[in-house]
Amino acid sequence: MARRYSRSRNYKPKNTAEHRINEHIKIPEVRLVGDNLDELGEVIGQNIESGVFRTNIVKDWAREMGLDLVEIAPKAKPPVVKIIDYNKFLYNKKKKEKEIKNKASKTVIKEIRFGPNTDDHDFEFKLKHAKGFLEDGAKVKAYVHFRGRTIVFKERGELLLLRFLKELEDYGSAESLPKLEGKRMIVIVSPKKKN
Known part of the structure; x- marks a missing residue:
């Protein structure tokens, strides 16, 4: 037997408008606001200021101007409406x-990987890349990867990352001290804000 699914109370069909417009506004009174009230007053022949009006009168005004009555704040008491071109409003x-x-x-994170026994030449090479990344505005995630038994050299990895942070002081600052996550000791460096 086929199973029936009931729609929830909050269900809205996909093709419904984002705002209630024109004939879909069924409330007896609305608060009219907008930048074009002087123009509206000239068309109607009376001075109009922001305020509460009967909905059917405001709908007639919108029709006379060839525009739409759009509900901007439906939860207000009374709801707030504007007389505008709805398509132009959605476009803007x-x-x-x-x-x-x-x-x-958009935050870009570049990764730099070290081993616990990284020599000075490799360190300088990776440091140069890190400086470039930070100058370009990217974050740098540096980590020491411990493979197999190299996990016993945790202190070496931490010292390496602390030295890395010290060398990058002029280019960025660490978000936190190096911390061990599984087989990796990680530190993230954020670039310094440009003035």
């Missing part, structure tokens, strides 16, 4: 969201 909203997303910085 998506544009702002996209700008905010693009401005958000």
Whole structure:
């Protein structure tokens, strides 16, 4: 027998509008706000200021202007509405969201791996790379990987990472002291903020 699933109370079909507009606003009174109230007053022939109005009157005003009545804050008492071009409103909203997303910085983490017996030449080579990464604004995750019995050299690994941090003082700062996680001793270095 086929099983029936009931829809939850919070279910909304995918194609519903984000905001209630025009005839979908069924509340008797609304608070009208907006930048175009002077323009609206000229079309209607009376001075209009932000305030509470009967919904059917505000819908008529929106029709006269050839615009949409859009519910901006449905949970307010009474709900807040604007008379605007709804498609233009959605376009500008998506544009702002996209700008905010693009401005958000993406954190890049570069990994540098050491062994507990890393010699000076390898250390200097990896240090040079770490400085470059930090100058480019990326975080550096440095770790000492202990394979097999090399785990007995934990102190060597810690000293190596502390030396690494000391050499990078001018380029970045450690988020925490080196700590052992499984077979790795890890430290993360964040770049210094550029003025």
